[in-house]
Amino acid sequence: MSDTPQAIDNDLPNILEALLLASDQPLSLDALQRLLTEDGAGDRKVLRAALESLQQRYEGTALSLDEVASGWRIRVVDSYADWVHRLWAERPPKLSRALLETLAIICYRQPVTRSDIEEVRGVTVSSNILRTLTDRGWIREAGVKEVPGRPALLVTTPQLLDDLGLKSLDELPPLPEVKDPEQLEAALLQLAEKRGIRLDAGDQSAGDQEEAAQGEADLEQAGSETAGAPAQPSVPPVDPPEQLH
Known part of the structure; x- marks a missing residue:
């Protein structure tokens, strides 16, 4: 030039x-x-x-x-x-309470397993919720937890931070000693609403009912697969990466 x-x-x-x-x-x-x-x-x-x-x-x-x-x-x-x-005929899908609670728990307690999320929420986590969060590019697997069954560890991604307009997880609203999933949800909702991600109150009950039904189906499927599946060979442990910052 x-x-x-x-x-x-x-x-x-x-x-x-x-x-x-x-x-x-x-x-x-x-x-x-x-x-x-x-x-x-x-x-x-x-x-x-x-x-x-x-x-x-x-x-x-x-x-x-x-x-x-x-x-x-x-x-x-x-x-x-x-x-x-108004440029788009279809409005972006709104997040259900169940999905938002799950995402909040992963944000604040990562790395976590599916059972960790269920322990906090008190209900079975639907596979559809984890699939939706993965498809959006908001969460990913980061190794396994060295306990029986070696469940996958879930963490958030840079894509989630980009979508929320954050540079790092340090910019999340501070929540020391969070134990109540509603507190987790409220904190993340502050950011979600600011960025135009809306929680539709009218869809909450339907979403939770769907999650419960999916959870039962997941348990039934897991039981049938375990009964008929051959023993799986051991896999070398994978260390999870450091938490995103």
């Missing part, structure tokens, strides 16, 4: 704006640095200064430049979210 490094530095906020608007996912400083190094604009301090300049430019507008777990992204501010939702 014919632009001088000085000219690029002067135009860097606009260059970053173009890259972030064109990207379909957050861009980290490393990614931005790789994109800009050939043009002489890859200094991290310069990049941060340009990003801060762009943040200030968006103050008082409909846009916001946020740093989340995976990097930097430009988004529509929450106060205009309802207007943007």
